Amino acid sequence: MTRLFPKSVFGFSMALLLMGCGATTLVSTPIENIDTTPLKISDLTDAEKKHWGHLDLVSDTIPGMSVDKAYAEIIKNKKGETVVVAVLDSGIDLKHEDLDDVLWVNEDEIPGDGIDNDNNGYVDDIHGYNFLGESYNEQLEVTRIVKLKLGDAALQAKAKAKVEEEYAKALQQKQQYEQIFQAVKNADEAVKKELGKDNYTKEDLAGIATADQAMQQNVGILSQMLTYEDTIPKVLEQIEAGINYFTDQVNYNYNVDFDGRKVVGDDPYDINDTDYGNGNPQSRSEDESHGTHVAGIIAAERNNGIGVNGVANNVKIMSIRAVPNGDEYDKDIALGIRYAVDNGAKIINGSFGKAYSPKAQWVYDAIKYAADNDVLFVHAAGNEGADLDDPANPNFPNDQVNNGPEIADNVITVGALTPKYGSEMVASFSNYGKVNVDVFAPGDDIYSSMPGSEYDFQGGTSMAAPAVAGVAALIRSYYPKLTASEVKQIIMQSGLAPRTQVIVSGDTSKTATLSEISKAGTIVNAYNALIMAHNVSAGKIKL
Numbered sequence: 001m002t003r004l005f006p007k008s009v010f011g012f013s014m015a016l017l018l019m020g021c022g023a024t025t026l027v028s029t030p031i032e033n034i035d036t037t038p039l040k041i042s043d044l045t046d047a048e049k050k051h052w053g054h055l056d057l058v059s060d061t062i063p064g065m066s067v068d069k070a071y072a073e074i075i076k077n078k079k080g081e082t083v084v085v086a087v088l089d090s091g092i093d094l095k096h097e098d099l100d101d102v103l104w105v106n107e108d109e110i111p112g113d114g115i116d117n118d119n120n121g122y123v124d125d126i127h128g129y130n131f132l133g134e135s136y137n138e139q140l141e142v143t144r145i146v147k148l149k150l151g152d153a154a155l156q157a158k159a160k161a162k163v164e165e166e167y168a169k170a171l172q173q174k175q176q177y178e179q180i181f182q183a184v185k186n187a188d189e190a191v192k193k194e195l196g197k198d199n200y201t202k203e204d205l206a207g208i209a210t211a212d213q214a215m216q217q218n219v220g221i222l223s224q225m226l227t228y229e230d231t232i233p234k235v236l237e238q239i240e241a242g243i244n245y246f247t248d249q250v251n252y253n254y255n256v257d258f259d260g261r262k263v264v265g266d267d268p269y270d271i272n273d274t275d276y277g278n279g280n281p282q283s284r285s286e287d288e289s290h291g292t293h294v295a296g297i298i299a300a301e302r303n304n305g306i307g308v309n310g311v312a313n314n315v316k317i318m319s320i321r322a323v324p325n326g327d328e329y330d331k332d333i334a335l336g337i338r339y340a341v342d343n344g345a346k347i348i349n350g351s352f353g354k355a356y357s358p359k360a361q362w363v364y365d366a367i368k369y370a371a372d373n374d375v376l377f378v379h380a381a382g383n384e385g386a387d388l389d390d391p392a393n394p395n396f397p398n399d400q401v402n403n404g405p406e407i408a409d410n411v412i413t414v415g416a417l418t419p420k421y422g423s424e425m426v427a428s429f430s431n432y433g434k435v436n437v438d439v440f441a442p443g444d445d446i447y448s449s450m451p452g453s454e455y456d457f458q459g460g461t462s463m464a465a466p467a468v469a470g471v472a473a474l475i476r477s478y479y480p481k482l483t484a485s486e487v488k489q490i491i492m493q494s495g496l497a498p499r500t501q502v503i504v505s506g507d508t509s510k511t512a513t514l515s516e517i518s519k520a521g522t523i524v525n526a527y528n529a530l531i532m533a534h535n536v537s538a539g540k541i542k543l
Contacts, residue, residue: 053442138326296449311470416443428506495522
């Protein structure tokens with residue numbers, strides 16, 4: 001899984017160092033209106049923070065996808081066809097209040113009878129399939145290469161050096177964050193005692209007048225922490241997220257001795273060993289939140305008075321549990337894609353990725369199979385802030401080999417945007433590439449569904465991909481005769497194409513236009529896409 005390091009806790013590390021659809025009259029937004037859009041000076045309101053990906057750049061000065069505008073001016077009360085979108089990810093909370101009515105149901109399967117009623121090869125697959133069994137924590141593929149001696153000697157040597165280096169760094173970071181946590185906790189307890197109350201403000205801290213050096217240090221620590229979060233409990237929560245992140249790397253991701261696949265019981269490097277997993281793609285814990293968050297971005301029940309609104313309205317979500325807390329296995333992804341295609345999905349969202357793929361051909365073949373069956377595959381670009389066109393920065397799966405021609409015409413790869421229009425609108429973590437990244441979409445600090453009928457913010461290209469999958473679902477719902485390839489081209493060509501220079505990888509010395517760091521050079525726009533889809537469907541324009 002392409003996981004994003006908890007953004008807010010990065011600041012704590014630095015702090016420690018410092019301390020020690022539509023009618024033909026509708027018109028697409030013209031380029032000149034984009035480049036003259038003023039920069040937003042005021043902070044986002046709470047409502048905007050939770051909904052910014054749906055807003056309109058020209059009217060709201062926020063680089064959203066004009067989803068609200070599309071519903072208000074194009075979709076209105078139109079009836080569309082239901083589109084099945086497969087979420088190939090970690091498990092989904094199938095009981096979530098904002099998702100339970102938008103789940104795909106396999107009508108030909110009888111729940112819980114232990115029989116493959118529809119003869120599709122999978123037992124009791126009511127809402128999808130679970131290729132992970134009861135496993136979740138996993139190694140990264142580079143660690144498996146070391147453990148299983150995959151590939152040639154040169155690859156094994158490179159992998160071994162990488163694993164040893166990253167394991168040592170993760171262990172050091174884990175210990176550092178544990179020290180930060182203890183320092184903040186001790187300071188918090190001391191200040192509470194000093195003030196005689198459990199809750200205090202920045203002003204309360206500033207008002208502590210003392211010659212005691214220890215108390216001065218406590219005040220300094222807490223004041224610094226409150227520049228990252230509003231309250232110390234939130235600070236401690238974020239530091240704990242950092243501890244958990246690095247603990248997972250030490251215990252699972254870079255631990256050569258760990259075997260997360262043991263409980264599954266299959267050979268993950270044998271594509272013909274298919275008798276594994278089960279029909280329950282429900283998430284297994286609160287920590288397994290990724291798939292639930294992704295599903296909500298695509299299709300959370302719209303206008304039900306709770307939670308969030310998904311991008312698409314006529315969607316049924318097929319849950320395919322194949323992405324662990326670590327790197328996904330090529331076999332699971334290949335079989336997951338084929339399962340989605342064979343069971344009626346028209347769009348597959350793949351918010352995952354990895355740097356090594358020993359059995360990449362299995363996935364390439366599955367992608368081609370999806371293309372042959374008119375299924376669109378939307379993929380996250382990854383979160384390393386790297387140029388994917390550089391051979392040193394591979395991100396699997398993709399739709400070409402060594403920057404060559406596309407192996408299929410049904411894959412769209414998505415980079416992430418922030419809500420800050422202008423030079424800072426490309427997320428610092430987002431991968432990019434003129435050849436390997438197609439478009440950009442909202443992906444930073446996205447509010448969506450979480451396990452237990454909760455909601456929270458998450459960020460990453462993992463959030464940008466489902467936003468685009470949602471737009472694709474709108475197109476396929478209202479213009480069902482359009483092919484996957486046509487939907488891809490419409491999304492790429494109809495987006496907004498600002499010419500402004502943007503900061504790449506968070507490095508202010510490195511700037512480029514969107515056209516220099518992606519194939520289309522565009523911000524995905526649902527409103528424009530539906531107008532273009534109408535015109536293509538009506539034969540008024542050709543792609």
